[in-house]
Amino acid sequence: MLEFSDKAIGAPVSYIQMSLDRASFSAFVAQELLAAFIAQHGDELGNVGHNLRDFHRFQYQILGVVRDSVKPIVRKLQKQRGILKAMLVVDGAVTCATGDVDPIGVLANLQALVNSSIDMSDDVNAMTIQSGRNSCIQVSVVDGNDVLVVVFKKGAQATKNTAAIEECVRALRHVCVLARTLQQNSR
Numbered sequence: 001m002l003e004f005s006d007k008a009i010g011a012p013v014s015y016i017q018m019s020l021d022r023a024s025f026s027a028f029v030a031q032e033l034l035a036a037f038i039a040q041h042g043d044e045l046g047n048v049g050h051n052l053r054d055f056h057r058f059q060y061q062i063l064g065v066v067r068d069s070v071k072p073i074v075r076k077l078q079k080q081r082g083i084l085k086a087m088l089v090v091d092g093a094v095t096c097a098t099g100d101v102d103p104i105g106v107l108a109n110l111q112a113l114v115n116s117s118i119d120m121s122d123d124v125n126a127m128t129i130q131s132g133r134n135s136c137i138q139v140s141v142v143d144g145n146d147v148l149v150v151v152f153k154k155g156a157q158a159t160k161n162t163a164a165i166e167e168c169v170r171a172l173r174h175v176c177v178l179a180r181t182l183q184q185n186s187r
Contacts, residue, residue, distance in 0.1 A: 070090075083151075
């Protein structure tokens with residue numbers, strides 16, 4: 001593939017789909033990378049006779065693009081009917097939230113929730129709390145200290161919301177693994 005792409009467009013291009021990932025995840029990552037590339041070099045793409053070195057600096061942004069791809073994943077979850085708020089906490093900081101969030105209050109309460117879930121069992125990946133008459137809070141461990149906190153409505157949509165949260169967590173885990181792999185390979 002590298003040889004073909006080198007002859008066809010003058011640059012080596014590769015596409016790798018890991019057997020554990022679905023094609024939709026690979027397509028999602030490719031779309032995010034393409035969007036970032038176009039955002040950076042879109043004005044230059046119409047010109048004929050590019051020097052490939054003009055695009056060389058983009059390679060240093062790939063890890064950041066992959067890390068930022070958590071945002072559209074969390075926003076997609078927010079669009080699910082019945083999801084009131086979703087936020088991703090990475091290394092003790094709210095990195096992505098779908099609404100106004102008091103980061104100090106969230107992190108103080110979140111630490112207590114995570115500690116109690118760890119105390120209950122080492123195998124706990126998610127904990128749901130009945131927060132009020134009409135809503136629940138689910139705290140899901142994504143990777144290590146990274147957690148997804150979701151507030152959703154109780155009722156008929158709760159089962160669909162839980163399934164959507166689980167799908168979101170799976171996608172976020174794939175992004176975390178990919179980002180960790182890219183970071184290890186860039187050393």
